[in-house]
Amino acid sequence: MSHMVLSVTSVNKSFGDVVILRGVSLSLAPGEVVALTGESGSGKSTLLHMIAGLEPVDEGEIIIDGSNLAGMRDSASAALRREKIGIVFQQFNLIPSLTVAQNLTFQARLSGKTADAAALAASLGLTDHLDKYPEQLSGGQQQRVAIGRAIAASPKLILADEPTGNLDEQTGDHVFDLLLSAARDQNAALLIVTHSTRLAARADRRKHLSRGQFQ
Template identity: 40%
Template sequence: MTTLLEGKAIRKIFKTGTVETEVLKGIDFQILEGEFIIILGQSGSGKTTLLNILGGMTQATEGELHYQGQPLHKASDAELTLYRRKEVGFIFQHYNLMPNLTAYENVKLAADIAEHPLEVEKVLTDVGLEDLKDHFPSQLSGGQQQRIAIARAIVKNPALLLCDEPTGALDIQTGIQVLMALKQLNQNYHMTILIITHNSEIAKMADRVLFLKDGIIDHITVNEHPLAPEELTW
């Protein structure tokens, strides 16, 4: 498979007055096109900071980051904005839907600003919500709202989908439904999906797992036979 993202000696230091906190301590990694990757780590391990760097929301203090061979670490703010808009979809623990718009309208809003969007109806079908497209967020369960958020993220047809604890606010059964939707999208669209989580059980469904600890990649495992979401034991 082709390399989508590659990081070399990535460091991130946050400064508060004269105090410096090194959150990422020189990590190297490769992410391949079409992979389903889990970044596993406890709170404070640096995984959200890494996700923000991969998504172009912040830049590393030191190191190199290449996307399809292009140096993101040298990109201007305008270039990073274009990268986020065209190449990356984001899914967060909180759904951030527009409450006065229907499910369909929430997804179409994202499609309207994309260069090569997917068909809204098709994406809603992919996440299993075609029958609820005219419902407002307040009429949907938490899991249904998260699947609308997933549809909104993927309708712009990104190469990379970044997910920050996407099941963190959901019960077990609803979380499985959301993970099933993500896995299906990975298979149907060959979309590279990266999930950060502290839940080691979710890691069993990944192609590869990057274990982040105290700002370094402690180790990487490869799942020769990834489990389906419904096979996980919570």
């Protein structure tokens, strides 16, 4: 059996009296692409945030590349996130005061690694925009920078939360293509939340959340 980059086992999560996730289990191997679908409020983003160590688990365990998030201090969780996880959100979350080149290498610098901004830009079709600032880019270009930033440190796991949600279909397809190729080039596991059944069909597997459980 191959080493799993991500193992989620019997995870429960509630906010007050509202149960968000109940007994959710999921695993991803290196290079595997899994699409997470479900109606709004089904717990998709909450699950992603817990995997990223941004939200604590009530019960169950989440193990990323051999490290158990349960009981992990915030500083250790942040270090794991920097070194092992790349995150792409629906909102681009770029740093407005940094150029494209600086945004691309920001995550890698945080994790103490070096990244080649020019090579990243070339792979993302951003070569002509390295000296520009986020406000000078289109939405699709900004999301490509966000993908570049997420993969710059060669993460083991890429988490993408509705990365095409703010984009038109054609641009969204291109962004999805870039995410898939980036994950496969680096043999990283990719867990992508999407409302698009068309895009989800292109993943290796699809997991559908409904009322806090996989259907």
